[in-house]
Amino acid sequence: MNARLTIEYYVAEGAVIRMLGLVERRGFRVTRIVMAEQPCGRRSTLVLEVTAGAGERSPDILALQIGRLHGVTRVTHDSASFRNKAA
C-alpha cells in the first residue's frame, strides 16, 4: 500500500525526525520527502510518500498516529489517487 501524507506541523527541535521515526517504526518505508525550511515556531508542511512494509498496515491508522504527535496540526493522506498516479 502506497500513500502520500501531507502533514502540517509547528517547526520545533526534533519535529521532523520524530515524524519520520514514527512512520518507519509503524511499518512504513519513506520513499519521498518534500519539505520547506521554516524558522522554529512557524507552521510548515511536510509531504511524505510512503509504502507499507510487511503485513497489512493502514495509512488511515498511520495518519492518526502522526496526528496525535504534539505539534502536528493536521494530517491528510491520499492513498487512492497516489496509487492511480503510481500505476
Added chain:
Amino acid sequence: MNALAPRLHQAAPDAAPPAVPAGISGARLVVEALEREGVTHIFGYPGGAIMPVYDALTGSSLTHILVRHEQAAALAADAWGRVTGEPGVCLATSGPGATNLVTGIANAFMDSVPMVAITGQVPSALMGTDAFQEVDIFGITLPIVKHSYVVRSPDDIPEIFAEAFALARSGRPGPVLIDLPKNVTQGLSSHIGNYQVPWFDLPEPDGRAIEKANRLIEAATQPLLYFGGGIAIGRAERALRNFAERTGMPSVATLKGLGGLPTDAPNFLGMLGMHGTRAANHAVDECDLLICVGARFDDRATGKLDTFAPNAKVIHIDGDPAEIGKLRRPEVGIGGDLTLVLDRLTGIPGDISGWQARCADNRQRWAARYDAPGTGIYAPAMLKELSEAAGDDLIVTCDVGQHQMWVAQHCRFSRPQAHLTSAGLGTMGYGIPAGIGALLAEPDATVLTVTGDGSIMMNIHELATLRRYRLPLKILLLDNSQLGLVRQWQEYFFDRNFSEIDLSDNPDFAEVARAFGIEAFTVDYRSEVPAAIERLLSTDGPILCHARIDPRTSVWPLVPPNKSNMEMMEEEL
C-alpha cells in the same frame, strides 16, 4: 482528517500565566514550575549536570526520594502516576543517569502512564562535542515518549513545564522528557513572556456511532464486555461497573484491566488471553458482540488475531482514536472519554439468561484448583490467601515472570489501582520500585510487591531506599531458583533445551534483606503459609517473605505463541 485527535486549546479554563520576574535562575524556575503543577514527590539521583536543580531543591516544598539507581526512579514515578493519575516525576543527571531512566520511560510509554522525566545535560556549548557524560537522550527517547524538549533558555522553562505536564496527563497519558542543559539551569531569566497554559481534551463521542452501538447491543444474544487498561487510565471504573450491571453481560479483562470490575463481580470471567481463564477465552470465541473498552487487541490477549472472536461484531471504544481499527476493524468505533461513552450506551440486550448461565457454568467448571499435591508451597494458593486476607485497600505491584501471571490469575482486586504490573514492556525489576512509588502515593494502602528470584535481583538495591524512608512495603519473593517462565517455554516450545535459566546459586535472600536492615524470613512448607501471611500483614515496617517453591511448577493455562486462544494447554495431572 484529524478530527478525532485530542484537541489542543490555547488555554485551560481559568488558567492564567504565572507572573515570573526576571533574574531568577533556571534551576529555581524548574522547582517553582514543579510546585505550580502540584508536585509533592520527586524520585531521582543527583550528578554533575543536574546539580543546579538539586541545589535549588533544598528549601523547596518538594520531597525528593533518593533511589539507588535511576531506573528505580523512573519505575517509582511510573507507579506514582498509576496510583494518583497525576504525572510521576523522575530526575537524573546527563549521560548514564539519563540512559538509566530509559527502561522506566519506555515502561510508562507502553502502559500509557503519566510521567515527566527531567534530565540534566551538558552545557549547550558542549552539546555535540562528545563531552563528558554527554548523551543525546532527546534522540534516544524519541520513540518512547509522548513528547520531549531540550530547553534552550531559562525564559522557556515555565511554559515548557506547563505544557509538558498538560501533555503527560491529557488524552492518552504518557511520559514527557525535559532535557536541561547545565547553562540553562545555571543561567538567569531575562524576559519571560506571557504564555497560556495549554489544555487538551478528548474528542466528543460521535452520537451516531453511539446510536449504532446501542442498536448492536439490543440485537445481541451473546454479548461480551472486554476491557483493558484504559479503564484505569480514564478513571472510568464507575461507568464500567454501571454498564456491566445494567446490561448483565459477561465480561473479561486484559492484564491491565484487572480491577476494573471486582474479581468476584457477577458475570466476570477473569483474564483472557495467553494465560487467561478457559471460561474467558471460550466466551470470546462464542460471543456474537464484543464490546472492547480501553483495550487494544494486544497479541497476548488475542492469540492468533484472525481466530479471535471469530463470530463477533465489534464495538471498539478508546480514548485514543488511533487504536481503533489498528488491529481489528470494528463495526462501530467510538473515540472519546470512556466514562462519557459508557454512560451513553443505554442499549440493553434482550434475554441473555442462557448465555449468562453458560458463562457462569464454564467459570465454575474450569475454576482454578488449589489442591496441588505435596507439602511444598503452592504459589497460586498462597497468593489467593494473601490477597483475600489483605482486604480492599491492597495494592499489589508485580515483577515479571510466572509470579506475575499467578498474581493476575489468583489475586483478588477491588479497583484498577490495586494491580500495578508492567504489562506492555514486561520490565523485570519493576516490583520493588513500583512498591515504593505506590506507598508514597497512597500511604494508607497495604502495598505488597510480589517478585521472583530473577526479577528481585534487577533492583534489589532499592531495599536500601525502603530502609532509608522506613516504607512499610511487604515483599513476597517466590523463589524457584530459576527463570521460571523461560524454563516453561523452553520445556514446551524449545524441546526441553534448558538454556541459561539456572539460578540455583542465588544468595540467601533473607540474609541479603537483613543486611539492608529489612526484616525477613524464609518459608518452605505450605503449613507455614498462614503464619507467614499473618506476619507479612501485621508487621509495621518493610518486610520480606522468602518463599521457596517447586521449580517444576508452571503457569496454566497457556496458549502457545501464534495459536488461537482455543488451543490452551493445561497441566497434565
